[in-house]
Amino acid sequence: MQITSPTFKANAHEALHDAQLQRALGNVRSGFIGKRAKAVDALPEFEELRDNAKTIKDHVLEHLDIYLEAYEKKVEDAGGKVHWAESAAEARGIILDICRMNNARTVTKGKSMLTEEIELNDFLEASGIQPIETDLGEYIIQLRGEHPSHIIAPAVHLNKDQVESDFRRVHTDFPKDRDLTEPEQLLSEARQVLRQKYFDADVGITGANFLIAETGTSIIVTNEGNGDLTQTLPRVHIVLASIEKVVPTLDDAAQILRVLARSATGQEMSVYTTLSTGPKRASDPDGPDEYHVILLDNGRSSMLGTEFQDALRCIRCGACMNHCPVYHAVGGHAYGWVYPGPIGAVLTPSLVGVDKAGHLPNASTFCGRCEAVCPMRIPLPKMMRHWREKEFERGLNPAVARYGLKFWLWFAKRPRLYRLTTYLAMPVMGLFGGRKRRYRFLPFAGGWVRHRDLPAPEGRTFMQQWRDRDTLKQDAHA
Amino acid sequence: MTQAASPAPRVGLFVTCLVDLFRPSVGFAAVKLMEDAGCVVDAPAAQTCCGQPAYNSGDRDDTRAIAEATIEAFEEFDYVVAPSGSCAGMLKKHYPGLFKGDEAWEARARTFSDKVHELISFLTDVLGVTQVPAKAAGKVTYHDSCSGLRELGIHDQPRKLVASVKGLKLTEMADADVCCGFGGTFCVKYGEISNAIVEEKAANIAGSGADMLLASDLGCLMNMAGKLKRQGSNIEVRHVAEVLAGMTDQPPIGGK
Ligand code: SF4
Numbered sequence: 001m002q003i004t005s006p007t008f009k010a011n012a013h014e015a016l017h018d019a020q021l022q023r024a025l026g027n028v029r030s031g032f033i034g035k036r037a038k039a040v041d042a043l044p045e046f047e048e049l050r051d052n053a054k055t056i057k058d059h060v061l062e063h064l065d066i067y068l069e070a071y072e073k074k075v076e077d078a079g080g081k082v083h084w085a086e087s088a089a090e091a092r093g094i095i096l097d098i099c100r101m102n103n104a105r106t107v108t109k110g111k112s113m114l115t116e117e118i119e120l121n122d123f124l125e126a127s128g129i130q131p132i133e134t135d136l137g138e139y140i141i142q143l144r145g146e147h148p149s150h151i152i153a154p155a156v157h158l159n160k161d162q163v164e165s166d167f168r169r170v171h172t173d174f175p176k177d178r179d180l181t182e183p184e185q186l187l188s189e190a191r192q193v194l195r196q197k198y199f200d201a202d203v204g205i206t207g208a209n210f211l212i213a214e215t216g217t218s219i220i221v222t223n224e225g226n227g228d229l230t231q232t233l234p235r236v237h238i239v240l241a242s243i244e245k246v247v248p249t250l251d252d253a254a255q256i257l258r259v260l261a262r263s264a265t266g267q268e269m270s271v272y273t274t275l276s277t278g279p280k281r282a283s284d285p286d287g288p289d290e291y292h293v294i295l296l297d298n299g300r301s302s303m304l305g306t307e308f309q310d311a312l313r314c315i316r317c318g319a320c321m322n323h324c325p326v327y328h329a330v331g332g333h334a335y336g337w338v339y340p341g342p343i344g345a346v347l348t349p350s351l352v353g354v355d356k357a358g359h360l361p362n363a364s365t366f367c368g369r370c371e372a373v374c375p376m377r378i379p380l381p382k383m384m385r386h387w388r389e390k391e392f393e394r395g396l397n398p399a400v401a402r403y404g405l406k407f408w409l410w411f412a413k414r415p416r417l418y419r420l421t422t423y424l425a426m427p428v429m430g431l432f433g434g435r436k437r438r439y440r441f442l443p444f445a446g447g448w449v450r451h452r453d454l455p456a457p458e459g460r461t462f463m464q465q466w467r468d469r470d471t472l473k474q475d476a477h478a
Numbered sequence: 479m480t481q482a483a484s485p486a487p488r489v490g491l492f493v494t495c496l497v498d499l500f501r502p503s504v505g506f507a508a509v510k511l512m513e514d515a516g517c518v519v520d521a522p523a524a525q526t527c528c529g530q531p532a533y534n535s536g537d538r539d540d541t542r543a544i545a546e547a548t549i550e551a552f553e554e555f556d557y558v559v560a561p562s563g564s565c566a567g568m569l570k571k572h573y574p575g576l577f578k579g580d581e582a583w584e585a586r587a588r589t590f591s592d593k594v595h596e597l598i599s600f601l602t603d604v605l606g607v608t609q610v611p612a613k614a615a616g617k618v619t620y621h622d623s624c625s626g627l628r629e630l631g632i633h634d635q636p637r638k639l640v641a642s643v644k645g646l647k648l649t650e651m652a653d654a655d656v657c658c659g660f661g662g663t664f665c666v667k668y669g670e671i672s673n674a675i676v677e678e679k680a681a682n683i684a685g686s687g688a689d690m691l692l693a694s695d696l697g698c699l700m701n702m703a704g705k706l707k708r709q710g711s712n713i714e715v716r717h718v719a720e721v722l723a724g725m726t727d728q729p730p731i732g733g734k
Contacts, residue, residue, distance in 0.1 A: 013670055016670055325678075329671050329675055362668075363671065365657050365660065365664045365665075367624040369656070385533070388535060392538075393536070413540070437733030451669055453732055461502060465502055466493075467523070
């Protein structure tokens with residue numbers, strides 16, 4: 001997917017003026033926040049579970065190599081094959097080889113942000129293989145030729161009526177006068193379209209929420225059950241997972257699952273939690289003949305041991321974006337790459353470069369709501385600040401901001417001059433505020449007064465008046 | 479904590495650059511509230527800014543220089559109090575981290591940070607103030623500024639004191655705990671996004687039916703007042719300290 005993060009400001013401008021998008025974004029606020037709060041309130045040990053979840057992942061990240069190797073061995077013991085991919089291109093190449101070996105013409109896909117990261121759909125199509133998204137949200141955006149705008153609700157930027165008209169445009173085999181006003185009707189129509197495709201597909205590709213080192217199992221959670229069909233019906237199942245998805249035991253995964261769905265959608269558990277271990281055994285009623293796991297790095301190992309390591313604890317629940325005022329205002333596409341919102345503001349510079357994604361960690365008020373809800377206790381604002389430090393060191397931030405800051409600092413570091421200048425300046429500025437006590441226009445403050453008035457200063461500074469009070473007191477004592 | 483037998487606590491007021499320059503009356507209200515509660519207050523002349531503009535722009539060296547000067551200026555006091563959750567949060571939660579690897583300074587910064595408090599929570603949690611003698615009239619709504627709320631855990635304290643002001647009725651707005659879109663330099667760097675956020679906030683303020691908006695951070699207050707005034711609203715905007723101290727002679731922030 002083409003990275004548009006460098007034009008974040010223009011993207012945001014467009015998003016703010018897109019009436020359809022703004023209407024849809026209202027659903028993020030009303031849909032997720034209250035449900036999460038309710039689920040959390042109903043579980044007294046939630047905070048403790050967060051601590052446990054964090055501890056588990058921290059431990060894994062300290063011993064990632066050991067757990068990945070243990071996992072690989074277990075997968076192979078179960079008859080599966082593990083492929084290591086350092087880059088997106090390598091992962092695509094491995095997938096294509098497996099598809100070619102099996103003469104695959106169509107591939108069904110469960111929801112996977114990682115396949116977005118490696119731009120798999122475009123690549124498969126260019127190679128003559130048809131990818132079919134089976135998650136309803138993913139299916140909708142595939143119909144529209146778009147990308148997900150949210151990591152768990154890929155089509156959250158759309159309204160129901162937009163989806164209805166897409167279905168009427170594309171699903172021409174259905175009666176024209178059918179009723180599609182309810183979301184369930186849309187879902188059931190998509191299911192009917194997809195049913196045959198599950199059977200026709202030669203390969204099924206899913207992501208993974210967890211990889212279990214002790215058993216070689218991969219786990220996905222879904223609400224539609226599409227993941228199950230994607231991985232059991234085709235002859236070949238490919239799991240594409242990034243390296244930080246591994247956890248030591250099933251019990252560890254179970255602990256993290258308890259915070260995952262609650263943080264994501266406010267459910268106690270997602271509707272389907274699907275475990276798969278290796279290909280079909282002789283005694284199994286169904287399952288794939290081949291089971292492949294691709295372990296993708298794509299820049300993650302370079303985060304280990306740095307101030308960004310904590311971001312690898314992320315379990316992609318989406319809570320940070322659901323609670324982010326900036327995400328609420330501009331939606332996910334404005335961020336310009338795969339992962340939007342606060343976690344995107346930390347990951348995107350790590351994975352595609354801060355020179356391209358420099359806006360993202362800056363476009364935050366540091367309100368801290370993301371960190372407050374992140375089940376894995378990832379200090380997102382702190383990491384965004386680290387990115388700002390890297391940009392500052394490299395002189396990547398805009399010149400105007402740099403010189404403005406330098407000017408301010410020059411005074412801030414010289415208290416006497418600061419006092420003298422402000423003693424003189426503030427009363428004058430105060431006068432300009434006029435009777436209304438505010439400015440509608442002010443040179444050098446365009447960014448402020450374009451959208452709001454600037455309250456005028458009262459006049460003499462506090463420190464000036466305080467000095468007077470001190471002098472008065474001393475005179476009184478004398 | 480009781481102050482009965484011990485000498486009056488000496489408080490250094492970190493007035494904050496915005497209060498110093500734009501709204502000195504908040505500083506005097508803070509002084510009055512603390513003096514009424516038995517403190518001896520001074521505002522050392524060597525203070526300027528807490529360093530957040532530099533810190534949040536990624537300029538660590540300059541932030542550290544400012545932090546050193548601030549710590550030195552306030553070392554003699556029993557407490558350091560700021561009428562802002564954001565600046566108090568900076569002094570309390572972020573200063574020690576600036577000195578990682580420099581043991582002597584880190585220890586100094588920790589001693590300093592332990593003494594730092596935001597004004598309203600200092601009154602309630604440290605000095606044990608439960609009510610104020612002030613009087614006012616009308617319906618007020620209270621906005622929780624982000625750093626105060628999430629870094630320092632300030633939520634009930636200002637509401638409790640506001641409720642003790644005779645004649646005032648507190649009416650909660652929707653999403654009182656959601657950011658107003660100020661974010662320091664964010665509000666000019668990403669003015670359009672900031673505007674969308676403060677528009678939402680202004681709608682919630684208006685929706686509360688209050689005729690006065692209170693908060694504890696001047697940056698947020700100036701942002702919200704600026705938006706409300708641009709929209710032609712006649713809701714008065716004030717720092718909560720002004721109302722608690724009964725010092726409302728100055729016109730409200732951004733005028734009537
Ligand atoms: S950063 Fe935290 S809140 Fe955001 S998606 Fe990852 S785990 Fe969820």
